[in-house]
Amino acid sequence: MIAGGVGSLPFRRVAVLGPGLIGGSVALALQRAGTASVVVWSAQADELLAARMAGFATEESLVALARRADLFVLCVPVGAMLPVSGELVPHLAPEATVTDVGSVKAPLERELRPLLGDRFVGAHPIAGSERSGFGAARADLFEDARCFVVPSPDAARTTAVERFWGALGCRPSRIGAEEHDAIVARTSHLAHATAALLLHAIERDRPNALEFAGPGLRDTSRLASSDAVLWTGILMANRDEVRAALSSLAFETGRLQELLKPGREAELGEYLELARDARKRIPG
Amino acid sequence: MIAGGVGSLPFRRVAVLGPGLIGGSVALALQRAGTASVVVWSAQADELLAARMAGFATEESLVALARRADLFVLCVPVGAMLPVSGELVPHLAPEATVTDVGSVKAPLERELRPLLGDRFVGAHPIAGSERSGFGAARADLFEDARCFVVPSPDAARTTAVERFWGALGCRPSRIGAEEHDAIVARTSHLAHATAALLLHAIERDRPNALEFAGPGLRDTSRLASSDAVLWTGILMANRDEVRAALSSLAFETGRLQELLKPGREAELGEYLELARDARKRIPG
Numbered sequence: 411m412i413a414g415g416v417g418s419l420p421f422r423r424v425a426v427l428g429p430g431l432i433g434g435s436v437a438l439a440l441q442r443a444g445t446a447s448v449v450v451w452s453a454q455a456d457e458l459l460a461a462r463m464a465g466f467a468t469e470e471s472l473v474a475l476a477r478r479a480d481l482f483v484l485c486v487p488v489g490a491m492l493p494v495s496g497e498l499v500p501h502l503a504p505e506a507t508v509t510d511v512g513s514v515k516a517p518l519e520r521e522l523r524p525l526l527g528d529r530f531v532g533a534h535p536i537a538g539s540e541r542s543g544f545g546a547a548r549a550d551l552f553e554d555a556r557c558f559v560v561p562s563p564d565a566a567r568t569t570a571v572e573r574f575w576g577a578l579g580c581r582p583s584r585i586g587a588e589e590h591d592a593i594v595a596r597t598s599h600l601a602h603a604t605a606a607l608l609l610h611a612i613e614r615d616r617p618n619a620l621e622f623a624g625p626g627l628r629d630t631s632r633l634a635s636s637d638a639v640l641w642t643g644i645l646m647a648n649r650d651e652v653r654a655a656l657s658s659l660a661f662e663t664g665r666l667q668e669l670l671k672p673g674r675e676a677e678l679g680e681y682l683e684l685a686r687d688a689r690k691r692i693p694g
Numbered sequence: 695m696i697a698g699g700v701g702s703l704p705f706r707r708v709a710v711l712g713p714g715l716i717g718g719s720v721a722l723a724l725q726r727a728g729t730a731s732v733v734v735w736s737a738q739a740d741e742l743l744a745a746r747m748a749g750f751a752t753e754e755s756l757v758a759l760a761r762r763a764d765l766f767v768l769c770v771p772v773g774a775m776l777p778v779s780g781e782l783v784p785h786l787a788p789e790a791t792v793t794d795v796g797s798v799k800a801p802l803e804r805e806l807r808p809l810l811g812d813r814f815v816g817a818h819p820i821a822g823s824e825r826s827g828f829g830a831a832r833a834d835l836f837e838d839a840r841c842f843v844v845p846s847p848d849a850a851r852t853t854a855v856e857r858f859w860g861a862l863g864c865r866p867s868r869i870g871a872e873e874h875d876a877i878v879a880r881t882s883h884l885a886h887a888t889a890a891l892l893l894h895a896i897e898r899d900r901p902n903a904l905e906f907a908g909p910g911l912r913d914t915s916r917l918a919s920s921d922a923v924l925w926t927g928i929l930m931a932n933r934d935e936v937r938a939a940l941s942s943l944a945f946e947t948g949r950l951q952e953l954l955k956p957g958r959e960a961e962l963g964e965y966l967e968l969a970r971d972a973r974k975r976i977p978g
Binding site for chain 1: 820821822823839840842867876877878880881882884885886887888889890891892893894895896897898899900902903904905906907908909910911912913914915916917918919920922923925926929930933936937938939940941942943944945946947948949950951954955959962963965966967968969970972973974975976977978
């Protein structure tokens with residue numbers, strides 16, 4: 411169930427730009443909540459068709475879209491946020507609000523804030539899967555998911571955007587853009603990178619080994635099945651933090667190699683036990 | 695369903711030593727298949743009680759156990775295989791067969807082969823979860839799982855043990871002990887190690903980050919919730935191969951850091967795409 415339901419939504423007309431996994435789930439969650447007007451925009455004909463077949467109004471023109479909503483939810487890949495916003499902004503009403511779902515926040519603050527001003531309230535719902543596209547979208551994707559919100563100088567807009575994400579089922583959490591990027595570099599981007607590294611390391615040593623793998627490696631490497639183009643954009647946008655996180659991974663790899671020596675069983679056991687304890691702090 | 699059912703089991707009386715996650719699942723799969731006699735041994739009173747409450751005959755004495763079965767399935771931790779076998783072997787009938795579920799095979803060949811001779815047919819079913827203990831055991835744990843079998847010099851015994859694991863639902867696959875250990879160092883042990891490394895790297899950089907993690911990191915780090923004592927034994931027993939695998943992980947980490955530089959988007963995309971393709975080769 412959508413917490414609060416349609417009555418609590420602070421925006422009457424919502425435009426979703428980019429109906430992939432996340433954007434499609436935003437649209438479906440709004441549809442389920444009974445939002446009066448949802449309009450879906452995409453630059454891709456197949457995405458527009460999928461949205462239309464799911465019962466959504468669609469729009470191909472950003473100029474026309476600009477007048478059809480009070481809230482615009484940017485769900486395009488990180489690298490497309492700036493060009494899409496650039497086309498949209500000259501036609502937006504002053505009272506329009508823009509939020510997004512981008513996995514990095516500091517680069518978007520730098521790019522979109524000068525363009526959109528106080529109208530922009532960046533967000534990042536921590537939800538998703540390794541699947542992509544409208545076909546993988548789900549109305550319940552955001553239920554009980556944390557949603558980072560980077561405050562705009564306009565406090566009322568910030569609150570309204572928090573209420574919007576809350577109405578989709580999220581638990582909003584305010585954060586600065588730099589702090590956000592440092593955290594997700596570890597909890598999300600490093601995890602994606604590690605899944606890819608692990609597969610490359612196995613391939614390097616034993617090209618035939620993967621056919622013998624079981625459910626453990628399948629889960630550990632799940633994120634490597636994510637969309638490669640999308641993740642190239644995300645990792646590049648946050649590359650300084652991700653490289654720093656990879657340095658810590660390399661440091662820990664060296665530490666573990668030292669513990670895999672005769673007589674260091676107790677320390678190795680403690681290392682594994684600490685990791686086990688740490689994992690208990692991941693919510694859900 | 696157990697493939698073939700009870701009629702195809704080449705052993706009438708089976709002893710399961712160590713009814714944890716794997717041993718308990720062996721016992722439950724045998725029970726479901728209607729095996730005439732299953733007896734469970736453990737050095738731990740709570741495990742014996744759990745097995746008795748699930749309807750199994752139990753035995754506390756290895757001396758007495760030696761006469762109660764035709765097949766002995768060693769499901770104790772890797773480090774306990776040798777002492778348990780040492781107590782059992784003086785009392786075993788010459789025609790008795792011993793198999794195991796150890797995650798390493800070369801060290802066990804070195805330790806158990808001189809003691810057990812041709813009676814020993816090492817095995818390793820690729821099944822499990824991060825949970826442990828009899829409470830996590832499941833009769834269907836082995837369904838469609840690959841089971842490595844290291845041939846004994848006695849071909850008939852090797853075939854009989856393959857049929858045994860096949861009757862529990864596994865797909866048996868013959869392999870040399872060294873080759874086995876090199877493969878599982880990558881597909882299983884490196885994956886476990888990486889889950890722990892990842893959590894330690896995050897903790898090193900941002901001790902508060904884990905509370906913001908989502909389903910991606912939860913899956914990537916799932917194996918870190920495994921039993922730390924059990925995995926200390928496994929990683930130590932296969933330490934040379936695991937250290938070599940960790941060196942490959944470190945090499946790939948350095949490669950990825952190089953790709954996270956401006957202008958290398960295309961190479962980064964290719965790197966992620968190759969990992970994505972590799973993951974498709976993991977069965978299931």
